[in-house]
Amino acid sequence: MNLKLLNFALGSIRRHLWQRLLVYTIFTTLVFLLISIFSISGALQAEQLLTLDDLPELTVQKMRAGRQVDIPIDRSYEIETIPGVAQAYPRVWGYYSPGSSTANLTLVGVDFALASYKHSFNDAILLIRPDIDSLGQDFYLAGQGAHDLLKEYGYGELFSLYSADGERIALNFAGTFSTRSSFESHDVILTPEENLRKLFKFNPYLATDITVRVPNQEEIETVKRKIQYLYPDCRIISRPDLEAAYHNLFDYRAGVFLALMISAFMSFFTLILDKGSGISLDEQQEIGIMKAVGWSIHNVLSIKLFESMYIALFAYMSGLTLSYFFVFVLDAPVLRMLFTGASVLKPEFQLIPYIDLQLLMITFLAIVPIYVFASIIPAWRSAIIDADEVMR
C-alpha cells in the first residue's frame, strides 16, 4: 500500500471536487434513506419486544371450530399443579367501541388487590393511584390514547359503557397511566374485573383466557406440551413463539422494502457507470501526463480505486450520521409514517436510540459493493488511457 498514492488520491478528489460531488451526494442520500428506514424499523421492533418482556410465558386459549371461546376458570388450578408453573391467572378482557366510533378500546379486567400478570401495569398503577384500595369498584384507569379518545366523545369524568342488552355501567375516571412502552398502555383501559363481567355478561366460572407464568425459560416448551396434553382443545401461545412472529413480521417488512430499494441502487449503479465513462478532458490530460512520466496502468488504477474508496467511506459516514440525527434527534418526521400507518389511535412514541451492528453491516453490504463494482470500469478506462493520444 503506497501511502503517497493514497495521499495523491485524496488530493485528486479535492482537485476534481465538483464531478465527485454528484456521486457523493446520491450515495449519501441512499445510505441515509436505507439506514433511517432500518433504524426506525429496528427501534420500533425493540419497543415491541419490550412489551413482550412483560407478557406471561404462556397464554392458554380454548378453541371451538377454530375460534376462541371462553375458558373454564378451574383449568387454571389444574395448570398450577404442573411442575415449573409459578402461577396460572385467568383473565377477563375484551374490545369495546365507545359510541359508534370505529376506534377499539381494549378493556382489561384487573383484580387490583392481587399482583397483575403484567408487572408494568402494577408499577404504573401504583404510581398514579397509591390509594387504589380506597376507590371502591366503579372506577377505571386509562392509557393516554384511550383517555384522549374518550374525551372526544364527551366521556370526561364518567365513562358509560353499555352491555349487549342495554345495561349501563358507569365508571369514574381515576387517572391515566403509562408504561415503559407506549404500545402497551396506549389504548388500554383498566377496571376491576367485576365490571367487565357485568359488561360482557361473563359466566362467573369462565374467563377469556388463562395466562401462565413459568419462571424458568428452559421449561416453557415442556410445560406447554403438558398443558396441551391436558387440554387438547386449547391453543397455547408461548412467548418465544411471539418473539419469533414479531421478528418475522418486522423482517418481512424491512426485507421487502430492501428489495425495493435495490432498484434504486441499480439506478445509482448505472449512473456511475454512465458518468464514469466520460472522463473530463482535464482528467484525461492529467492521466496522460502521469503515464508519460512513468506511471503504470496499475498505478493509475490504484489511484482511481482509492478515490472511489474514499468517496464510499465519506458518503457512508455522512449518511450514517445524518440518519442517526434524523431518526433519533428529529424523531424521523414523515418517514415514520411508513411504519405506523394511518391507524386511528397513533401512539406518540419517542424512538429509542438504537445502534445495531447487524444494521450497519446490511446497509454497508447493500450499497458499497454496488458502488465498488460500478467504479471499477471507469477506473480501468482511465488507467488505460494512452499517454501519447492525450498529449498530441
Add this chain to the structure above:
Amino acid sequence: MTFSPEVVTLFLLDTLLFIFATVVVFLAYKLSLNFDHRSTSSRQYGMERTTYLASTIIQAIMLMKLISFPLMIYTLDNLSISLSGAMCAVGTLSGSTYGWSSLLIRSLSLYFYGLWLVLHYHDIKTINYKYSVPKYKLYILIYILLTVELLMHGLFWFDLDLNAVVSCCGTIFSEASSTVSGRLLIVPTAYILISFYLAYLVTLFTAAIKHKFLSTVANILFVLIAVWMIVSFLSPYVYQLPTHQCPFCLFQREYYYMGYLLYPLLLLGSFFGIAPWVLLVAFKLELDTLKISAWFNGAFVALSIAYPLVYFAINRVWL
C-alpha cells in the same frame, strides 16, 4: 422463505457478484485462448490492458466473498431466533435441505480463492506473463464453483421454512443421534485427541523437511480431524457443558465470538500447508509457506489446548 433483510442482502450481493463474475469469465476465456505475450500486435496489446480489468474485478469479487462469509455465519446465527427449536446456526442450516451443502461449498471455495490470489500476486511480479493464462484457466474453474454456490444459496433461501421445527445442535451433535455427526462422536474422546495432536505433529514434520506433497496430505487430514476435535472435545470446554457439542455456537456472543478467530486460524494454516504442492504441480509455481502454515496451525492448537487447561485450572476436573 424469509424476507429478512440480512438474507435478502446476502443473496442479492451474491447475485451481483455472479453477474460480474460472468462478465469476467468471457474475458477470461478469450484471454486463455489468445494471449501470447511474445506477440506485439495491437490485439495482444488490447488483451494486456484487458487483464487489468479482469484481475481487478476478480479480486473485488473474492474480497467481497471473503468479507461476506463471516457476515453470513452471523446471519445464520441470528436467523435461528426465528426458527423454533433452533439455538444457533446449526438450526438455521437444518431448516433447509440445502443448508449444509451450501455451507460446505462456500468453505471449499475459499481455498480456491486463496490459490488464485497467490497465483495472481506472482503473476504481476513476473516479467514474462508466465502465470497469466493458467491464472485465467483457474478462474474459469472458480466460476463453475461460483455458479454452484449461487445456485445453492438460492435453493437454501427458497427452501428455508421458518415454520419448520428444527433440531437443536444439542440433538444433532449428540452421541445418541443416528446422524453422521452423531456416529462420529461415539469414538472415545481420547482417540480423537490423540489423532489430533498426531496430525498436528505430522504437519509440523512435513513443514520441517519441506516436503510439499506430504504437507498437503497432512494438512487435509489435519483440517478434518480438527473439526472433529472441535465438536467432540473442544466445544464442551468452551460451553462448559459436557453435552453441548456444537461447532457453531462458538460464534455466539456468550462465548466471546471465539469461532471468528478459531476457524480462520485453521483455514489459513491448512491453506498455506496445502497450497505449495498444488501450485507446484498445477502451475509450476514455487511457494514456500509451510512455515507460515505451521504458525497458524500452531496458534489454532494452542487455543484448543488453552480452553481445557483453563477450565481444569478453575474447576480442578476434566469434562
Add this chain to the structure above:
Amino acid sequence: MIQLQKVSLEYSSSGKQQTKVIDEITLHIPAHQFVLITGRSGSGKSSLLSTMAGIRRPTSGDVIVNSRSISKLPDTFAAEMRRESIGFIFQKYHLVPDLTVLENTTLPLLPSSLSQREVDRRGTEVLSRFEMEEFCSRSVDSLSGGEQQRVAIARALVNRPKVLLADEPTANLDETLFDEFIGLLRQLKTSGITLIMASHDPRFSGNTLFDLHYKMEQGKLIKL
C-alpha cells in the same frame, strides 16, 4: 544506451491510408552523448522521441534502453524502467495545472518506494538547481513561460535519469532564456547524462555541445 532496432511507427489517419511516421529506423546511441535531431516540423521527430521514451509503442521493431527491451515489457515493468532511466521534456511542458510546482516536479517519483519525505527532498533539491526553490508551493498556473520550462526540466531530472529526451525545448524562449538553457545543457554535459534533443531551432546549428547530429526526413534518419 539507447538502441532502436528496425523500429517502425505507423498509424492510420482518418483516411484509410497508413502513414509511416517512422520507417524501419535502426539506431545506436552510446552513453554520455549529446544527440541533436533536426528536421522540418511534422517530420516525425516528436514521434521518434516518444517511441524512444516508451510513451508510444512501435508498430514493429524493438526499443532497447540500458540493454533491456522496453517495447516488449509488461506495462508495470516498462513504466518502472521509464521512471528510473528516462526523463522527458515535452514541447508543451505538460505540467498538471492544479498541482503545485513541487508536486509537479515530484510526480514521477510517487509510484516509487521512496518515502514522501525523501520524495519532497529530492524535488526541492532539483528545483534549487534551477533557482526555483521559492516557487515550491505555488501553483504552476501563476508561473511565466520560462519558469514553467524550468519546472518541466526539473521534473525530467528529478528521478536522476540516465537518458534525457527533449522535444523542442527552446521553441518559446527568447534570447536570454535561450542562453540560460545552453548554460544548463553545459552543466548537464558534465554530469554525464545522455541527451537526445529534437529541435528545428536554427540557433542550434553549429553548436559544439552535440556529439551526434541527425536529420529526420520522411521517416528515416540521416546522419550529418
